[in-house]
Structure formats: structure tokens, C-alpha cells
Amino acid sequence: MKIHNFSAGPCILPQDVFQQASKAVLDFNGLSILEISHRSKDFVAVMEKAQSLALEHLGLINKGYKALFLGGGASMQFLMTAYNLLEKKAAYLNTGTWSDKAIKEAKAFGEVVEVGSSKEANYNYIPKDYQIPTDADYFHITSNNTIFGTQLKEIPQVNIPLVCDMSSDIFSRQLDFTQFDLIYAGAQKNMGPAGATLVVVKEDILGKVSRHIPSMLNYQTQISKDSMFNTPPVFPIYVSMLTLEWLKSNGGIDAIENINNKKASLIYSEIDRNDLFKGFAAVEDRSNMNATFSLNNDSHKELFDNLCKEANISGLNGHRSVGGYRASMYNALPLESVEVLVNVMKELENRA
């Protein structure tokens, strides 16, 4: 039975990756990947490969960036970015629950200027006209808002360091990644399983705050130890490496972006065409990763949910703060799964 997994994260990964990961739990050069030392030659090679693949996909090799694989989740980066970068004042764009949490953490470290917010509209659009204070230490954005299904199509041009929470759309679309000074992303969407977080940081923005930074939270410490200041999350990093290899062997970001565009236009066309459904996010800000939508009439809910179930569609419930449905279409989700969903939407129309 094939399940169409639209889960928002942790989420579907390539089937090949599951196969290799499962095998490595039993036998990875003679031992289980779960029982080898993180300082073993074999794991050091995994870590280096994961780091270099991440930089390679982003076009950031030899451009002054380091890639780190840390534990703690993207939420720990809400804290670490402020701890390491906020001396006096920082600017944040508030585009959703995750931006909002990042703002809350940062406030303990200095002045936080919320340059724009769509909170009043339950974050259904991306604010576009805003001023960024030129004396801010950095500007923080969330490139894709997982819960609300909005995505920054234009990356703002700024003269201060640009920090981006790219948790839910990293490696999904081509951008000029040199415009970012720090990118972070929890692994559990386009990169791997839960338990690892990627941080890509331009080294020259570090070392500028005067406060004491605890070792585990200090990017410079983590860089100097190559993400091995302490025991890293070995298996989540290994699976991330496998997923980054899969991406490379499938043509990299360019190729996957093409498929992601197809998946997104398929679902949004149906949401728009089909009178039973409406989209949640402003059309020009619609995310290619998470499509949020709902039924125009709640009386169709039971039938739609049943049809989804019969079609082996899983993980389609919207987040409680939006309601309705959310189809998360990360890199590893096949086009076919979106086709199945769209067919169910059409079938509902026929039957309703």
C-alpha cells in the first residue's frame, strides 16, 4: 500500500534514502551506524560530505561560508542567532508563528524592530512595504511560512547582514544564496529526519557581539570544532547526507525546482478551479512547499476526508491556527501524490 504523505514535517523523504538508512542501522562498514564513534573515520567522512554537499547545492563553496550540523532544532537557532549577532538592535519581518517565536527569543538580547507583520490577517500574506533601520545588526526573515502557506518570492535587498530561517524551503528553489549571511533550517523537511539542524554562516559576521556566549551556543566554537564540539546527532546527519546525495544525483536544486513548480501549479490550479475549495494565502505569496486551503462548505468535510483516506492520503490536516487543509509538497513528494490529491478534489466535486 502506497501512502501519499503530505505531512508538514517531519515528512516524506526519498524511498532510496529509507532503504539505505535502514540498511546502515544493521550494517555500516561492519557495525551499525548507531554504534560507531562520532570520531571514527567513517563518520567524520559522513559529516564532511554532508557539509560540503550543503554548500555545493547552495553555490556557496569557497565564498567564506561554513556549514554546521547541530542538534536542538530550528527553534534553537531563534536563540543562537540573537545570542551571536544581536549587539544593540535587530530587525525582524513577522510572517508567521515561527518568525514570531524568533522575535520573542531575540527580545531578551536587545532591541527588536518588527519592520512589518501580517499578524492582523492571521499571516495570510507577506508584508512588502517596510523600512529596515540601517543601524540594525541584522535583518531576520522566514523564507517560507510552513503553517500559513506563504513564501517570500523576492528576497529583500539589504545592506546589513541577512539572516534567514529557511527550514521549510531550503534546497527547493534556486536563489542567489550569497545574499544571505546566515541560513538555518531544521533538517526535518527537505533535508532529513528530525534531530539535526543545518546552519550555513558567513564567517565574517561572527565575533562582533560583546556578551559572553556559552560554548554550545557559540557558532565560532562549533566552527572551530567542525560541528564536533560534542557528540552530534549521528544518524540524523547521516540521513541528511543521503538526502543531499539523492538531490545531487537527481539534478540538484534546478531540477527539483522544476518538479516543485509543477506540483504547486497543479494543486493551486485545482483549488482555484474547483468551487468547493478556496485557498488561504494571498495568491502572489503562495508557497510552493505548503498549500493551505479549505472547503467553502463544511458539509463536504466528511466525504472529502473519507475520499482522502480511501486514496491513502495522509498528513493533510491544516495546522490548528489556520484550520482546513495543508498539502505539504516537499522535495521528496512525488508529482503523482499531488495528482492523486487533485483527483480526489475533482471526485468530491462530482459526488457533492
Add this chain to the structure above:
Amino acid sequence: MKIHNFSAGPCILPQDVFQQASKAVLDFNGLSILEISHRSKDFVAVMEKAQSLALEHLGLINKGYKALFLGGGASMQFLMTAYNLLEKKAAYLNTGTWSDKAIKEAKAFGEVVEVGSSKEANYNYIPKDYQIPTDADYFHITSNNTIFGTQLKEIPQVNIPLVCDMSSDIFSRQLDFTQFDLIYAGAQKNMGPAGATLVVVKEDILGKVSRHIPSMLNYQTQISKDSMFNTPPVFPIYVSMLTLEWLKSNGGIDAIENINNKKASLIYSEIDRNDLFKGFAAVEDRSNMNATFSLNNDSHKELFDNLCKEANISGLNGHRSVGGYRASMYNALPLESVEVLVNVMKELENRA
């Protein structure tokens, strides 16, 4: 080929656990364990089971304790314990590299009194005569010193909260665990793979410091969200749950302690009996988890290393700060592996 894995951590886990974990990567109720939501019914059940098994093994159910599974490793707890508990002054016993790092992190938060230290003797013993300031906020100890092969046989009696880094001997021996107010342990020794950390905390010691604690580092936040404030390290927690189940079905701590005692006495008897070897740690402080020893004569090194290799012994090198050898004999290491090692030591004696 069966490998005898004496690695200090990440380390050997039960073979049954590898089998179940490998299977779950392919199929865990229909989906891969790596692609299910951490908020799914199935994973919430895993988390709850892991937490209740941890408390049950320690005899701490219904005694005011909470069990948390967090990311970040035990080193993050060096920081979190101080952040959450250190208001003015804390007492630490310095018994090794890990205590020393815990002390360094704590110093940023208040006065740290190092009540005793064996640093001058490269931590080859546990200091025993020391005074603990009665006005300290807590006393921090490391129950087992992984690198040096020493273990606290007596847990000091104190009238202030007792905090213990039990990373390398948790679940290996019976103690009155109610004497501890906070226990933490990286999973990657007796509990699971790298990437998760267990914290068992008596709730009534929390909420007493005046500083702002960042959400991710705040035990009260983590408790209020049942370790799901953000996405937890799903797979490492799942494998920890499997390992805690394995421990239970094998008779719990009492039964495993019995075997651990046998393994330890086997290796230490041979170290003492065999004139080619000497132990590193003071005899009365010898760890049942990590036996540190060396050759009396370096000229035997090549032969010993070769014999170990032929016997499929892996992970026996000592930590660079001690040198020589270290046989880590965690719960999942079979007695048979120690027998194989002891036979190699005897064979060296015959051949040398």
C-alpha cells in the same frame, strides 16, 4: 563476522534494538518512522513510553519527577543546569574533563565553588574529603568519568539540590535515585544512539532563579510541552525507547547490574593478574563501565593491537588525555566480548 564493540559512546546497543530500529525506518505502522509527524498519535505514544520507562527504571514514578527527552547532547545540560538553577553560587566536584566543562559553562552564571578536584593527578581518583558550602544553590557531580575510568561508588549526602551528570552509567547500577534532584544523560551510552538527552528533574527545584531563561533552555517550558516545545529528535528517542524496553524485558537495572559486575571483575582481575598490564584509575574508584589500562611495556603494543584486531575487537583505544586502552562495557556489551578481550590479554602474555 561478530565485532566486539568496546566503543566509549556512541556505543553498542542490543542487537534486537538494531533489528527493530532498522525495520521501523522502512515501516512503522505503514510509514517510515523518519517521515511521521512528531505530533502523530504513534510518536506521542513513543515519547510517553520512553519517559515512563525512564522513570520506572529509576524508581521515580509518582515522586515529583519529570522525564524529558531533549536534543543537543549532555553538553547542553552543562549550560541548562546552570541557566535554570544557579542564582548566586553553585558547588561542583571536578572529577574529569566533563565536570571541568560543566564548571566552565556554569561560571558565566554565578560563583562556582570547586569543592574538590583530582585534576592534578589527571583525574585518576575521586576526591573524597571536601566541604560543600551549605548556601550553594546546588551541588553538581559526574557519577562516572568516561574518559578516566572512575566512578563515584558513594553518592555524597547533601542538604542542597543534587545534580548529576549520569551520561555514562545511567541504568547500569541500582542507586536510591530519589537522592538526586536532577539527573541528565546523553543517550549514546546505555540508552540509545546519539542525538537525544534524557533529563530527569524534580519539579520543585525549578522556578527559583531570577534571570530570563530562553524558551528552549527552560526546563519548565520543556515540561509544560512534554518535551514537544519544538520538534524532538524522533528517531533517537524511538531507539532509546526500544533500549529501555529491552532493559525491562531483561530484568531491569538489578539484572543488568549483576552482569555489569561480572564483566568489570573479569577485566580488572586480568589487568591486575597479568604483569603486562596496569590499571589507570585508583582501585577503589574503578568504573564498571569504562576500564582504563595500559601496557607496562610499549614494545608489546604492536602485537597486542594485532591480536585485538584478529579477535574483531573494536573501539579499545584510550582517550588521548589518558592514552593506553579503554574497554567500555556498557549494558549492551555481552559478557562474551569481555571474555574475548581477556583471552587476548592472556595470549599476549603467552606470546610476549
